[in-house]
Amino acid sequence: MPQKFVLLLLAAAVLAGGAACKKTQTAAEKEAAKVEAFRQKQKAEAIKSYNAILEKYPDSEFAAKAKERLAALGPMPAATPAPKK
Numbered sequence: 173m174p175q176k177f178v179l180l181l182l183a184a185a186v187l188a189g190g191a192a193c194k195k196t197q198t199a200a201e202k203e204a205a206k207v208e209a210f211r212q213k214q215k216a217e218a219i220k221s222y223n224a225i226l227e228k229y230p231d232s233e234f235a236a237k238a239k240e241r242l243a244a245l246g247p248m249p250a251a252t253p254a255p256k257k
Contacts, residue, residue: 212249219248 197205222238222245229235 215245215249219245 219242222242225232225238226235226242
């Protein structure tokens, strides 16, 4: 009887402990998330800038280069939440 109680208690502790554990980010993962968020922001700002050039100066000597860079950048990145500190 005491062995069954100990096993039951141990099983309950393992199940309760596993359910309560959350995966925490390592410092490297947090830093990588910050860097990725920064790069996405840079990309979004570059896309906005090139589009502004094309709207304001569609026939300028820089319009072709702006179009090339927009094509290389691809679509506007989706809004991502700021990484937790």
